[in-house]
Structures are given as C-alpha cells and as structure tokens.
Amino acid sequence: xxxxxxxxxxxxxxxxxxxxxxxxxxxxxxxxxxxxxxxxxxxxxxxxxxxxxxxxxxxxxxxxxxxxxxxxxxxxxxxxxxxxxxxxxxxxxxxxxxxxxxxxxxxxxxxxxxxxxxxxxxxxxxxxxxxxxxxxxxxxxxxxxxxxxxxxxxxxxxxxxxxxxxxxxxxxxxxxxxxxxxxxxxxxxxxxxxxxxxxxxxxxxxxxxxxxxxxxxxxxxxxxxxxxxxxxxxxxxxxxxxxxxxxxxxxxxxxxxxxxxxxxxxxxxxxxxxxxxxxxxxxxxxxxxxxxxxxxxxxxxxxxxxxxxxxxxxxxxxxxxxxxxxxxxxxxxxxxxxxxxxxxxxxxxxxxxxxxxxxxxxxxxxxxxxxxxxxxxxxxxxxxxxxxxxxxxxxxxxxxxxxxxxxxxxxxxxxxxxxxxxxxxxxxxxxxxxxxxxx
Amino acid sequence: xxxxxxxxxxxxxxxxxxxxxxxxxxxxxxxxxxxxxxxxxxxxxxxxxxxxxxxxxxxxxxxxxxxxxxxxxxxxxxxxxxxxxxxxxxxxxxxxxxxxxxxxxxxxxxxxxxxxxxxxxxxxxxxxxxxxxxxxxxxxxxxxxxxxxxxxxxxxxxxxxxxxxxxxxxxxxxxxxxxxxxxxxxxxxxxxxxxxxxxxxxxxxxxxxxxxxxxxxxxxxxxxxxxxxxxxxxxxxxxxxxxxxxxxxxxxxxxx
Numbered sequence: 291x292x293x294x295x296x297x298x299x300x301x302x303x304x305x306x307x308x309x310x311x312x313x314x315x316x317x318x319x320x321x322x323x324x325x326x327x328x329x330x331x332x333x334x335x336x337x338x339x340x341x342x343x344x345x346x347x348x349x350x351x352x353x354x355x356x357x358x359x360x361x362x363x364x365x366x367x368x369x370x371x372x373x374x375x376x377x378x379x380x381x382x383x384x385x386x387x388x389x390x391x392x393x394x395x396x397x398x399x400x401x402x403x404x405x406x407x408x409x410x411x412x413x414x415x416x417x418x419x420x421x422x423x424x425x426x427x428x429x430x431x432x433x434x435x436x437x438x439x440x441x442x443x444x445x446x447x448x449x450x451x452x453x454x455x456x457x458x459x460x461x462x463x464x465x466x467x468x469x470x471x472x473x474x475x476x477x478x479x480x481x482x483x484x485x486x487x488x489x490x491x492x493x494x495x496x497x498x499x500x501x502x503x504x505x506x507x508x509x510x511x512x513x514x515x516x517x518x519x520x521x522x523x524x525x526x527x528x529x530x531x532x533x534x535x536x537x538x539x540x541x542x543x544x545x546x547x548x549x550x551x552x553x554x555x556x557x558x559x560x561x562x563x564x565x566x567x568x569x570x571x572x573x574x575x576x577x578x579x580x581x582x583x584x585x586x587x588x589x590x591x592x593x594x595x596x597x598x599x600x601x602x603x604x605x606x607x608x609x610x611x612x613x614x615x616x617x618x619x620x621x622x623x624x625x626x627x628x629x630x631x632x633x634x635x636x637x638x639x640x641x642x643x644x645x646x647x648x649x650x651x652x653x654x655x656x657x658x659x660x661x662x663x664x665x666x667x668x669x670x671x672x673x674x675x676x677x678x679x680x681x682x683x684x685x686x687x688x689x690x691x692x693x694x695x696x697x698x699x700x701x702x703x704x705x706x707x708x709x710x711x712x713x714x715x716x717x718x719x720x721x722x723x724x725x726x727x728x729x
Numbered sequence: 730x731x732x733x734x735x736x737x738x739x740x741x742x743x744x745x746x747x748x749x750x751x752x753x754x755x756x757x758x759x760x761x762x763x764x765x766x767x768x769x770x771x772x773x774x775x776x777x778x779x780x781x782x783x784x785x786x787x788x789x790x791x792x793x794x795x796x797x798x799x800x801x802x803x804x805x806x807x808x809x810x811x812x813x814x815x816x817x818x819x820x821x822x823x824x825x826x827x828x829x830x831x832x833x834x835x836x837x838x839x840x841x842x843x844x845x846x847x848x849x850x851x852x853x854x855x856x857x858x859x860x861x862x863x864x865x866x867x868x869x870x871x872x873x874x875x876x877x878x879x880x881x882x883x884x885x886x887x888x889x890x891x892x893x894x895x896x897x898x899x900x901x902x903x904x905x906x907x908x909x910x911x912x913x914x915x916x917x918x919x920x921x922x923x924x925x926x927x928x929x930x931x932x933x934x935x936x937x938x939x940x941x942x943x944x945x946x947x948x949x950x951x952x953x954x955x956x957x958x959x960x961x962x963x964x965x966x967x968x969x970x971x972x973x974x975x976x977x978x979x980x981x982x983x984x985x
Contacts, residue, residue, distance in 0.1 A: 677780065682817040682871075683827070685777050686887065687805035687835035696830070700821025700870075 297353040300335045303439060303476060304328075306359030312445035314414035323426040328442035334432055343433030346620040346652050347562060347591040352534060357476035357506050360445075364390035367469045369500055371395055374465050376526070378713030379494050381460025382407055384448050387467045389477025389507065391446050395465075404456030404489075410447040410480055421449065424482045424512045436536040436562070440508040444480035447509075450493070454486030454516070461492035461524075461711065468530050470503040481511040485519035485547075492522040494714065497557070499530035504559070506534040513540065515547035517571060522550045524714060526721065529557040531586075536562045545571030545600070552709055553592075554718050555582035556725045561590040569596070569603035569634075578607040579709075581702045583725045584617035584649070591620040594638075598626065598661075602633035610702045611642040613649035614727040622654045623668070629660040638668040643675065643701050645694070645727055695726050730755050730926050731796075731895055736787035737951075738768075738775050745771040747951030748787070753895065756923040760937055760962060761930045763948035764970040769930045770814060772948070773899040776928075777811035778804050791895065805831070806838035808894030812884040812901050819871040824883070825853070827871050828890055835891065856889040860916045878909030885916040896920070897928045902936040914939030934966040947973045 296304075307328050314320045336349045361367070364387045374385060374395065384407065385395035391409040401407055413421065429438040448464055466479065485491055497507075507529070515521055521541075529535045535558045541549055555561060567576050582590050596605045611619045623638045642651040655668035675697050683693035702722055709715040731753040738746040745768045753759050763769050775782045776789065778801035789796040791807060799807065819827070833843040844852065857864055862882050872880050881901050888896055898917070902910055917927070917940050929942060937945070937959060945962045947955040947970070955961065955973045965973065 676817075678817050679819050681779055681801060682813065682819065683822075683831070684801040685779075685805055685811055685813075686827070686831035686891065687802050687838070688827075688831050689802050689834060690800070692830065692834065693802075696822055696827070697819070700819065703821040 297335055298356045299353045300332065302356035302358070303443070304332055306357070306476065307443055309359055310443060310445070312443070313411040314418060314445070317414065317418050319422060319426050320414070320418065323428060324442050326428050327438045330429070331435065331438045331442055334435065337432055337435055341433055343593060346618070347560075347589065352560065355474065358471075358473045360477060361388035361390060361471050361475050363471065364388040364469075365392065367500075369395060369467055369469065373498070373500070374467070374496070376463065376494060376496060376714060377717050378711050379461050379463050381462060383463035383465060384409060385465040385467065386446065386479060387469055388471065388475055388505065389446065389479050402458055402460075404453035405458050405462075406449070406451040406453075407462060408449050410449050410482070411445060413449040421482055425480070434538065436508045437510050437538040440478045440480060440510045440538065444478035444508075444510065447480035448483070450481070450483045452485045452489035452491050452519075455488045456486070457490040458492070461494050464493060464495045466495075466497045466507065466509070468497075468499040468503055468505050468507065468533055470501050471505070474504045474506070476506040476508075478508045481509065483511065483513045485515050485521055487516045488518040489516070490520045492711070493524070495523065495525040497525075497527045497529045497535060499528075499533065499557070501530070502532060503530050504532040504534075505530070507536070509537045511537070511539040513549070514542045515544060515549060517544045518546040519544070520548045524552045524709065524718075525554065526718065527553070527555045527557055527561065528721065529561070531557065532559045534558065534560040538564045539566070541565070541567040541576065543567070543569050543571060543574035543576060546573045547571060548575045549577070550708070551576070551578045552706055552718070553578070553580035554706075554722060555580070555590050555592070556721060558590070559588060561588070563590070563592045565592070565594045567594070567596045567605070569598045569600055569605060572601040572603070574600065574603050576605040577708075578609070579705045580609040581705050581722060582611045582619055583702070583722060584611070584613040584615070584619050585725070585727060586615045586617060588617040592622070594623040596623070596625045596636065597628065598631045598634040598636060599628040600631055603631060604635040605637070607638045608705055609640045610705055611640070611651050611653070612645060612698055612702065612726070613642070613651050614645040616646070616648040618649065619651040620653075621651070622656070624656040625658070625666065625668070627659045627661045627664050627666065631661045632663045634661060635665040637666070640670040641701070642672045643698060644672060645675070645698065698726050699723055730792055732790045734788050736775070736789060737785045738771055739783050739785055740771060740781060744785070745951055746775065749948070749952055751946065751953060753926040753928060755894070755926055757944065758921065758927040758929065758940065758942045760942040760945045761928060761948050762932070762934070762945060762962065762965060764974070765932070767948045768951045769932070769948055770899055773811055773897050773928075773930055776897055777801060777809060802834065803838070805891070805893075806835040810888050810891055810893035810896045812881070812888060812896065812898040814900040814903060816872045816880040816884055818873045818875070820873045822871050824869055824871050825867045828853070828887060831887075832891060852890060856886060859919045860886050860889055861912070862886055877904045878906070878912070881905060881909065881913050882916065885913055885920075889916065889920055894924065895926045895928070897930065899930045900932060901929075902931055902933060910936065911939060934962045937962045949974045
C-alpha cells in the first residue's frame with residue numbers, strides 16, 4: 291500500500307508547521323494540543339463535498355494551492371492608519387497585519403480599569419493557565435478542518451477579558467489587515483474573549499486589505515459570557531477580493547447573558563464563517579443579524595449552529611443575502627433545542643435575493659427540538675426583485691439600474707437598525723450601498 | 730397632447746384593446762368608463778409602459794413623440810403619470826427619499842437642474858398644503874402600512890410633486906369611502922390646469938360627482954363605443970352599461 295499523495299495545500303502547511311517557532315512552545319499542554327491538531331490535519335487533509343458541513347463549498351481548488359508560512363516582513367509593511375479608522379470607534383484597538391501583531395498601529399496605552407486586552411503572543415509569556423481550557427481544544431469533527439489547522443499553527447491573536455461587573459463604554463476594535471507579500475501567505479489568529487459576571491463590552495472586528503492579494507487567513511474565536519454579561523459584536527468583513535478567509539467562532543452564554551452579533555460580509559473570494567453558539571444558562575439570549583453581498587465569483591458560506599440547552603432561552607437570527615454575477619452564497623442555520631430546555635424561543639429568518647441568473651444561494655434552516663413548550667420559527671426564501679415594485683419606481687421616473695439598487699438596499703436595510711452605535715450603523719449601510727451592484 | 734389611434738393590445742395572448750382611438754388636449758379631463766373586462770386598466774398599463782402588454786397595432790403619440798417606444802422612466806420624464814389602482818408597498822424605501830430621487834431623475838433626463846434637499850423640502854411643504862395631507866406619511870416607507878385612502882392620496886401627492894402633463898388615474902376611486910374619495914377628488918381638482926390633461930379610468934360614476942369631466946367615454950370590449958359630455962355618465966348610472974353595449978351591434982352579435 292502506498293501513501294496517498296498529499297494535496298499541495300496540506301503539504302505546504304505541514305512545511306510551515308515544521309519551520310514555525312510559535313510563541314508558547316515551552317508550555318507543555320499547548321505544545322501537545324498543537325501537535326495533536328496538526329497530526330489530525332495531516333491525516334485527514336481537506337474534506338470534500340460529501341461531508342455535510344462542506345456540501346456547498348468545494349475545497350478542491352484550494353487543495354491545489356500552496357501557501358507560504360507567515361510574513362517575515364509583516365511588522366514593517368506600510369499600512370495607512372487612517373484606512374483602519376471606523377466612525378465612532380476610537381477606543382482601544384489591536385491591529386494585525388497578515389496575522390502579525392502591530393503595536394505601532396494598535397491603541398493599548400490607556401486601557402480602562404477592568405479591561406485586559408493583549409495579543410496572545412504576550413499573554414503566553416505570562417501565566418497561560420487561564421487560557422488552557424480554550425487553547426487545549428482538540429478539533430475532532432472532520433468539518434472543523436480549519437479550526438484544527440488554526441489550533442496547530444496560530445501563534446498570535448487577541449486575548450480580551452473584562453472583569454466582573456465592569457462596563458466598558460468604548461468599543462474595542464480588532465483589525466485584521468491583509469497586505470500583498472511576495473507570494474500567497476497563510477496566517478492564523480486565535481482569540482479568547484471572556485466577559486465576567488455582569489460585564490458589558492462592544493467589539494468591532496474589521497477585516498480589510500491594503501491592496502489585492504490571495505492570502506489565506508484563519509481565525510478561531512472563543513467567546514464566553516458569564517452570568518448576566520452583555521456583548522455586542524460587530525464584524526465588518528471587507529477582505530481582499532482574491533483572498534480566502536475562514537472564521538470559526540464559538541459563543542457560550544451563561545445565565546442571563548446576552549450577545550448581539552452583527553455581521554456584514556462584503557469581501558473575499560472564498561469565505562467561510564462558522565458560528566457555534568450555546569445558550570448554556572437560563573434566560574440567556576442571542577441575537578444575530580447578518581448581511582452578505584456577493585459579486586463576480588465570490589463564494590461565502592455561513593454555517594450557524596445555535597444550541598438552546600437551558601430554560602427560557604431565546605435566539606433570534608435575521609440574515610439577508612444578495613448575490614449577483616456568478617457568485618454563490620450558502621447560509622445554513624441549525625437550531626437545536628435540547629431536552630429540558632423548556633421555554634426556549636428560537637427564530638431564524640434567511641431571505642435572499644438573486645440579481646443574476648447565474649448566481650446561486652443555498653439556504654437551509656434546520657430545527658431539532660427535544661424539549662416541550664418551545665416556540666420556534668424559521669423561514670428561508672430565495673427570490674428576485676419584485677417586478678411590481680420595479681415598475682412602480684420606474685413609472686415615477688427612476689431609471690431601471692437605480693430602481694434595482696434602491697430595492698436591493700431596501701431588502702437589506704432594516705437588518706442593522708437595532709445597532710445602537712449610530713455612526714457605525716451608518717457606516718455599515720454606506721459600505722453595503724457601495725457594494726451593491728449598479729449602485 | 731395625447732393621441733391614441735386604433736390601439737390594439739394583448740395580454741397573455743388575449744386581445745384586450747381592439748382599436749381604441751382617443752385624443753386628450755391640455756386642460757381637458759376625460760373620463761373612461763366601462764364594465765369589468767372592457768380593457769380600462771390595460772389602457773393605463775399600456776400608456777405607462779408596463780411589461781407584459783403587447784401592442785399589436787395602432788399608435789400612441791405624446792406631444793408628437795412615439796410614446797410606446799419609450800421606457801417607463803422615459804415616459805415619466807416626458808410628463809406621463811399613472812396613479813395606480815393598487816399602489817405597491819415598498820418596505821425599506823423612504824417615501825421622501827423615493828420622491829426626491831424620482832423628481833431629480835426626471836429633471837436630470839429633461840436637462841433641468843436637480844433640486845437639493847432644502848429646495849425639495851420647500852416644494853414638498855407647498856404640495857402638502859394643497860393636498861391637505863399630514864407630513865407623517867413622508868417619514869414612512871413607500872405605501873407601507875398605509876390605509877387604502879392613504880395610498881390613493883399618496884399617489885395624488887406624488888402627482889402634485891412631479892407635475893406631469895398627463896395624469897392617468899386608474900380606478901383611483903376603487904375601495905375608497907366617501908370621505909377619502911372627496912379628499913382625493915379635491916387633490917385632483919387642485920391640480921387641474923390649462924396645461925394638464927387627465928384621463929380618469931373608473932367603473933363608477935360617483936367619482937365624477939366630485940371631479941367634473943369635460944368628456945366621458947364608454948369603453949366596451951376594447952373600443953370606445955360612446956362619447957359625450959358629463960351627462961353621459963349620469964345616463965350610464967341610470968341605465969347601466971347594457972344601455973350602451975346593447976346599442977352596438979358588434980357587441981350584441983345582432984348583425985351576425
């Protein structure tokens with residue numbers, strides 16, 4: 291029996307792992323976790339579309355590509371700080387360029403009391419024990435291939451902790467900049483966020499590029515909200531047109547905790563977003579609001595898994611997708627109400643708009659209910675612009691292209707209305723408008 | 730201004746208009762009446778350029794240009810306005826934003842200067858006063874959650890702002906109670922002028938109690954079978970449409 295030929299993708303990342311000198315390699319449990327995950331990655335490689343979690347996203351082309359390990363010049367790459375600014379967001383910030391922490395672009399000088407915000411590489415130099423639970427995870431699910439890869443190779447990321455009872459007024463900004471390098475890079479960032487009991491925080495996660503490139507970025511983010519904590523998390527994903535970005539986010543909500551997650555997906559060529567949320571404590575509540583706008587040959591795959599496993603928990607998810615050109619969107623929302631999670635209230639709405647005959651959107655809400663006294667609703671649609679509305683606008687003198695973009699914007703518009711940060715909300719809408727075809 | 734000659738049109742393979750001829754001059758108000766299925770709404774839709782209506786013969790000229798060759802937005806800019814029988818609700822598009830975009834798109838196409846938001850607001854305030862409608866409607870999405878009466882008044886309000894040369898009102902009276910009907914009629918009357926022509930498409934005579942037409946036409950089986958002054962509407966009210974259609978041998982088959 292001969293060893294099966296390894297995909298160039300797997301080969302190049304194993305080479306990267308062999309060369310890597312990762313922070314924290316002196317920490318036994320961390321080193322062991324990295325090795326285990328790497329071995330699993332080497333053994334399984336990339337899944338194909340026979341695997342349910344990757345049914346709509348083929349990784350064959352990616353499997354044929356090679357990626358260089360980290361960017362040696364990342365700390366000196368020219369990045370215009372003004373391009374990173376977001377309106378109304380001027381608090382503490384951590385900035386990474388091609389996955390490498392950039393102190394010169396970050397704002398960490400005056401952190402409010404009760405906020406611990408550091409790059410992971412620094413946190414690992416101190417007492418790493420509080421991170422042990424998150425960082426020693428072993429990703430056994432075959433579908434979690436990128437989380438596995440990330441766990442093996444991530445040497446940096448964000449550690450963010452808010453002490454119990456502390457309410458942080460200014461949003462914390464996490465910025466991930468992709469910059470062109472000599473070849474295609476693979477970078478990996480790992481984040482650990484924890485809000486103590488009754489703590490409150492807003493996070494703005496921003497992915498963007500200085501110029502065109504075709505890097506691969508992976509991110510794993512573990513969020514834990516202790517009892518009564520409240521998190522607002524806004525993600526603006528405007529990665530480089532040709533890039534591949536995989537985000538694997540987990541949220542655990544203890545009793546009475548609340549999370550509001552807003553996601554605007556605009557960039558990238560191949561984008562995958564996994565969101566695993568666990569409503570672990572009674573009366574916890576999760577809200578997700580997301581919009582994706584696709585053009586050209588973009589492919590975005592969002593996989594949400596929301597698990598209600600305590601009493602009187604609630605989740606509400608509202609997603610809108612727009613696909614033009616030959617793009618493809620996938621949005622899957624799986625809600626599980628576990629046995630005993632009585633009084634759960636779960637709803638999921640996924641409405642999608644095809645602007646071209648060659649675009650495709652696959653949406654799949656799934657409900658599994660094992661408890662009694664549950665309120666659950668889901669709806670998923672894929673449609674086209676309403677001809678009657680188009681005619682109405684045109685009959686008043688509005689040209690066809692403008693009428694189309696007006697209706698497309700209206701289709702997405704209300705999704706972010708509950709976002710309290712007015713400047714940021716307007717910015718999201720502006721970005722959205724700017725990405726709409728024929729706007 | 731509007732010259733319709735021998736217009737034939739079909740919808741989904743079915744002939745609806747079968748040789749309609751009509752001229753509307755500036756300042757005139759024409760009422761088109763007729764039984765259900767006569768082709769009243771088809772006429773409005775063909776004139777405003779809705780998809781799915783195939784003109785198989787005849788012509789429509791508007792101020793000397795071939796109206797049928799124009800896109801709906803070009804017809805609007807040329808001065809044609811259709812008040813819809815069923816105005817569409819468009820959630821997420823603000824009424825004021827929409828109306829300003831519409832007015833400015835028309836002005837741009839006509840080579841006129843676009844209005845800035847201050848100028849537009851001033852215009853809107855003037856028109857609101859004429860129409861006697863509350864500015865609360867302006868802050869809502871286009872027709873969203875509007876009552877039947879509010880939708881129709883919003884149509885007339887749009888007409889007031891866009892100032893068309895030819896206004897086609899497609900069964901604007903349908904579904905309105907008497908108070909709403911009076912308000913709509915009052916708005917239309919306020920917009921009557923020597924430069925503007927109206928085509929009132931209606932099934933019932935009662936709208937004409939409040940908007941006095943110069944001409945009344947009876948449309949039956951795709952053609953105008955009778956024309957007269959406003960007294961014709963009263964006769965129709967009294968005798969029903971059969972009174973006209975019975976007189977026409979082509980409609981009764983008496984000549985066969």
